[in-house]
Amino acid sequence: MEDSSKRIIGLVLRVLALGATLTAAIVMGTSKERANLYALSFEANYSDTPAFKYFVIVNAVVSVYSLIALFVPSESSLWRLVAALDLLVTLMLTSCISAALAIAQVGKNGNSMSGWLPVCNQVPDYCDHVTMALAAGFAAAILYLMALTASAHAALDEDDCC
């Protein structure tokens, strides 16, 4: 594949990943819903669950990194560093999605052994928000895995040429 095509594909992947992480952070960060259960009124808020807070922080940090990485010139010697950071970012995204997904699964189905009841019946909009945020985060992780392959190739080419 030509160098210019590779550059364009790499750039498109990073722009899409930036969109996905930004969406994930915003959608999860705006997840809250007030519910009434008998005489009790309670508010479900993402910030009450450490795994969801971790998800928002990671996606926000990765969005900033994605924006900065867009401006690394293709002939730069920084591609080894970008490849290493892409690996770190992919691992961080995988970690925060897995943690949030594990909690979301308990929210949906509960855990009878621990006596944890499902909450999605009480706060369906909140659960829909979380599901959408997880889908966006998952898309970001896949896009970053592809961007990592591209940046690893760029680092390889740099090795071959100099």
Next chain:
Amino acid sequence: MEDSSKRIIGLVLRVLALGATLTAAIVMGTSKERANLYALSFEANYSDTPAFKYFVIVNAVVSVYSLIALFVPSESSLWRLVAALDLLVTLMLTSCISAALAIAQVGKNGNSMSGWLPVCNQVPDYCDHVTMALAAGFAAAILYLMALTASAHAALDEDDCC
């Protein structure tokens, strides 16, 4: 660094990672405790929590892969495949540890917003088992990240030489 030293370091990392994943799978897989709460008797078992089952399955699969990867000769053309699989394994380990850790955190501290009470006071031995399994899994992920660096270098060397 000499090629033979690289080989030995790579081999040591893989043997240690095999030990860590095997320990993680066995320790988590044997996590169960019977507890009595007032008139109720219940058993905490890892298999009642999907995130813990996922943790055991991933660590068992990675153990088998680690064993097979030990027998790939250093001059083999398979190192590109091993590097790709090492990346996949590192992602899977990161994912299963994060999911299990998220649930373990709720088990320890509960989640007041969702009305999920902590359970570690009732089943302390079960929680200790889970904590030890998580520590072994975390060690395995770090070792695999190092093994990935080594196998990526081996794949790079292969590119340079042929």
